[in-house]
Amino acid sequence: MKKINKNKTTEIASPKGMRDLMNEDYYRFQGFFEKAQEVAVYYGFKPLDTPIMEKEEVFTGSIGSGTDIVDKEMYTLKTKGGDRLALRPEHTAALVRAYIEHGMQNMPQPVMFYQYGPIFRHDKPQRGRYRQFWQFDLDVLGNEKSIMDALVIKAGISILEEAGATNLTIDINSIGDKECRNGYLRELTSYYRKHISNLPAIDRERLKTNPLRILDSKEEKTKEINEGAPDAISSLCTSCKKHFKEVLEYLEEMDIDYNINKNLVRGLSYYTRTVFEIIEQEGGEDGAPLALAGGGRYDYLARHIGSKKDIPAVGISIGVDRIIASTWYKKLTPRILKKPKIYFIQLGPEAKLKSLNIIEILRKIHIPIAQSLSKDSLGSQLAIAEKLSIPYAIIFGLKEAIDNSVIVRNMENRSQETVKLVNLPEYLKELK
Numbered sequence: 001m002k003k004i005n006k007n008k009t010t011e012i013a014s015p016k017g018m019r020d021l022m023n024e025d026y027y028r029f030q031g032f033f034e035k036a037q038e039v040a041v042y043y044g045f046k047p048l049d050t051p052i053m054e055k056e057e058v059f060t061g062s063i064g065s066g067t068d069i070v071d072k073e074m075y076t077l078k079t080k081g082g083d084r085l086a087l088r089p090e091h092t093a094a095l096v097r098a099y100i101e102h103g104m105q106n107m108p109q110p111v112m113f114y115q116y117g118p119i120f121r122h123d124k125p126q127r128g129r130y131r132q133f134w135q136f137d138l139d140v141l142g143n144e145k146s147i148m149d150a151l152v153i154k155a156g157i158s159i160l161e162e163a164g165a166t167n168l169t170i171d172i173n174s175i176g177d178k179e180c181r182n183g184y185l186r187e188l189t190s191y192y193r194k195h196i197s198n199l200p201a202i203d204r205e206r207l208k209t210n211p212l213r214i215l216d217s218k219e220e221k222t223k224e225i226n227e228g229a230p231d232a233i234s235s236l237c238t239s240c241k242k243h244f245k246e247v248l249e250y251l252e253e254m255d256i257d258y259n260i261n262k263n264l265v266r267g268l269s270y271y272t273r274t275v276f277e278i279i280e281q282e283g284g285e286d287g288a289p290l291a292l293a294g295g296g297r298y299d300y301l302a303r304h305i306g307s308k309k310d311i312p313a314v315g316i317s318i319g320v321d322r323i324i325a326s327t328w329y330k331k332l333t334p335r336i337l338k339k340p341k342i343y344f345i346q347l348g349p350e351a352k353l354k355s356l357n358i359i360e361i362l363r364k365i366h367i368p369i370a371q372s373l374s375k376d377s378l379g380s381q382l383a384i385a386e387k388l389s390i391p392y393a394i395i396f397g398l399k400e401a402i403d404n405s406v407i408v409r410n411m412e413n414r415s416q417e418t419v420k421l422v423n424l425p426e427y428l429k430e431l432k
């Protein structure tokens with residue numbers, strides 16, 4: 001016999017770190033996505049949606065081993081056909097895969113895309129950190145110029161500001177290109193080797209796999225060692241230096257506050273040259289800074305996905321969950337959500353039978369309504385209309401059903417008028 005589970009409520013629950021979006025929360029997300037898209041379109045970005053899953057190597061090849069995402073956080077599965085797929089832990093690699101697959105290098109460059117949707121990382125859930133969360137990305141592909149870096153940063157800031165953010169700064173760094181990065185990595189590795197006896201085990205491991213990651217280590221001991229670590233900017237070659245200087249000049253021209261953070265390398269290994277984060281000062285727990293968005297240039301990523309040529313590109317990922325949860329969020333509401341102008345009331349079976357026809361007339365002339373078709377009495381329906389402060393009610397009873405008319409009631413002064421259905425659209429247009 002099957003055992004009865006006394007603790008059923010804990011069993012019927014969404015997976016850890018993942019949640020249902022509903023009610024006000026749902027509208028806040030949708031409102032944000034509408035606003036973000038609007039800003040993106042003004043800047044010339046076009047929409048694109050990639051599948052929620054990709055072949056695993058799209059991410060492993062590009063994000064790289066030695067990163068938390070690839071080593072620990074990917075949701076992977078083997079299909080019945082034997083393919084290894086992964087739920088996307090970010091948008092960028094999938095976007096580059098799409099660019100290559102559709103031969104977008106043959107289009108006028110650069111191409112600019114925005115993309116948004118759920119992202120999956122098997123991370124430790126905590127405040128502001130989920131296993132399914134939403135990102136809104138902006139990317140410019142096919143151009144290496146510094147103004148493109150500035151463009152994605154500016155568009156990202158505009159989106160955050162339109163959502164209500166005020167206290168924003170940029171943490172920015174340049175980690176060089178293939179000319180200068182290797183020299184820097186050698187310098188960095190030799191520095192850490194000198195301090196190896198004080199490095200925690202996790203960072204000793206990173207020294208073998210991905211020494212850049214030691215720079216953003218959360219370990220206290222490593223943080224101390226990092227104070228004296230060589231910075232990437234001093235190792236930049238002439239062209240990277242020029243590129244970085246130009247990005248900063250654009251930011252200054254737009255009065256964007258930035259802070260050069262020599263330890264900023266970001267968790268993904270595909271970045272080249274510019275890396276940045278948009279930070280809300282005091283937005284985190286106990287007034288700590290909170291990262292709302294991050295991004296950078298990824299000129300070599302395409303090769304890791306199979307392109308024969310480099311595709312210079314730059315992008316930003318905005319973390320939507322943290323925006324919606326913040327105190328400054330403007331509570332943007334989606335455009336489809338309209339304040340009801342009419343409360344529809346029906347009385348008796350004959351009227352109920354024809355109710356949906358009347359509601360369809362109202363929908364076709366774009367009059368937002370509310371109704372409680374499940375209720376029968378006039379009193380209970382009118383009470384709801386009053387409670388919702390809806391300016392007008394339409395009352396549809398037996399007589400009206402026979403006459404093909406409705407009663408339109410002004411809820412404020414309680415005046416009523418009978419209107420034939422054929423005249424209803426005209427009549428309602430006249431109401432304010």
Ligand code: AMP
Pocket residue numbers: 090121123128129130131133134135267291292293294295317318319320321322
């Ligand atoms: P990343 O792709 O890690 O650079 O993240 C970009 C932005 O996404 C961050 O600045 C956060 O705002 C947001 N983000 C990253 N990871 C999570 C998570 N696990 N839960 C919620 N938001 C996240």
